[in-house]
Amino acid sequence: MPATRLDGKKIALEIRAEVAKAVEQFVAEGNAPPKLAAVLVGEDPASQVYVRNKERACEKTGIASQLDRLPASTSPTELLERIDQLNRDPSVNGILVQLPLPQPTGDGPALDERAVLDAVDPIKDVDAFSPINVGLLMQGRPRFLPCTPHGIVQMLHRCNIATAAKHVVVVGRSEIVGKPMAMMLAQKDGSCGPETANATVTIAHSRTKNLKEICLSADILIAAVGRPEMIRGDMIQPGAVVVDVGINRVEDRLVGDVAFDEAAEVASAITPVPGGVGPLTIAMLLHNTLLAAKLQAAK
Ligand SMILES: Nc1nc2c(c(=O)[nH]1)N[C@@H](CN(C=O)c1ccc(C(=O)N[C@@H](CCC(=O)O)C(=O)O)cc1)CN2
Numbered sequence: 001m002p003a004t005r006l007d008g009k010k011i012a013l014e015i016r017a018e019v020a021k022a023v024e025q026f027v028a029e030g031n032a033p034p035k036l037a038a039v040l041v042g043e044d045p046a047s048q049v050y051v052r053n054k055e056r057a058c059e060k061t062g063i064a065s066q067l068d069r070l071p072a073s074t075s076p077t078e079l080l081e082r083i084d085q086l087n088r089d090p091s092v093n094g095i096l097v098q099l100p101l102p103q104p105t106g107d108g109p110a111l112d113e114r115a116v117l118d119a120v121d122p123i124k125d126v127d128a129f130s131p132i133n134v135g136l137l138m139q140g141r142p143r144f145l146p147c148t149p150h151g152i153v154q155m156l157h158r159c160n161i162a163t164a165a166k167h168v169v170v171v172g173r174s175e176i177v178g179k180p181m182a183m184m185l186a187q188k189d190g191s192c193g194p195e196t197a198n199a200t201v202t203i204a205h206s207r208t209k210n211l212k213e214i215c216l217s218a219d220i221l222i223a224a225v226g227r228p229e230m231i232r233g234d235m236i237q238p239g240a241v242v243v244d245v246g247i248n249r250v251e252d253r254l255v256g257d258v259a260f261d262e263a264a265e266v267a268s269a270i271t272p273v274p275g276g277v278g279p280l281t282i283a284m285l286l287h288n289t290l291l292a293a294k295l296q297a298a299k
Contacts, residue, residue, distance in 0.1 A: 169201075171221070174224065212234070231263065
């Protein structure tokens with residue numbers, strides 16, 4: 001039987017409607033609408049689409065937003081100064097710096113992604129990339145959850161896919177997805193989402209020797225390796241749940257990290273690309289922006 005498609009678009013709309021309602025309530029209590037500041041450096045076409053979609057999503061949810069477009073030639077000092085201004089601006093609740101940062105142009109110094117993310121005030125860090133927020137997550141007492149892994153947790157929960165006692169294999173070890181995803185699913189107490197914890201988690205990656213064997217042992221396989229269709233159908237255990245985080249542009253077409261048609265023959269459920277995990281990333285950003293506003297209002 002072909003796999004069930006896990007419809008990320010639909011779940012994202014559900015979450016966005018919940019956030020919009022909660023924003024309405026927050027404002028009715030006498031607070032200013034939450035505000036997100038996005039910083040986009042350079043002109044990466046995909047990043048431009050993502051920040052535009054974030055702005056539109058904010059607007060539809062009752063969240064204010066502002067976008068700083070900076071040229072690719074922006075120096076590290078200029079970018080850090082801009083982040084500092086946003087940190088100190090009391091009207092801004094959430095700050096995100098769109099990734100990837102551009103490669104250096106000409107003779108100018110490179111923008112150090114780590115230094116830039118470290119500069120965002122942790123209480124406004126709605127991407128949850130700062131070391132403070134990563135540390136809190138590691139310790140099982142998260143403040144903000146990173147948007148893409150949190151979206152996956154929400155999707156599993158809302159599709160009644162339990163993770164307790166399951167073997168989850170995460171292929172990919174990025175700071176944005178792979179590492180926090182593994183940590184969230186392995187948590188003991190469900191601190192990272194209702195009913196979504198207590199999994200036995202293996203992190204694999206493109207250099208894992210026996211990758212096929214490890215993938216075949218997964219009850220839930222999360223592919224976040226950034227290589228088009230690297231996960232083939234014969235790497236999937238019959239009946240496994242497959243979550244594809246990859247968004248790769250191949251000849252003007254979007255493909256995931258999973259060979260979808262092959263995988264759908266074997267899996268019990270699978271996320272498509274597009275329309276799977278991607279839309280959830282933006283929905284969880286809205287959730288975090290409201291959370292940031294609430295935390296700051298309570299201070
Ligand atoms: N500061 C951040 N930078 C980046 C993040 C992030 O969470 N924070 N994640 C990605 C990009 N991203 C959000 O920023 C993102 C990627 C994809 C989608 C999405 O909805 N994708 C659609 C397809 C859209 C398309 O046509 O390209 C889908 O999968 O259906 C949303 C957000 C890296 N940078």
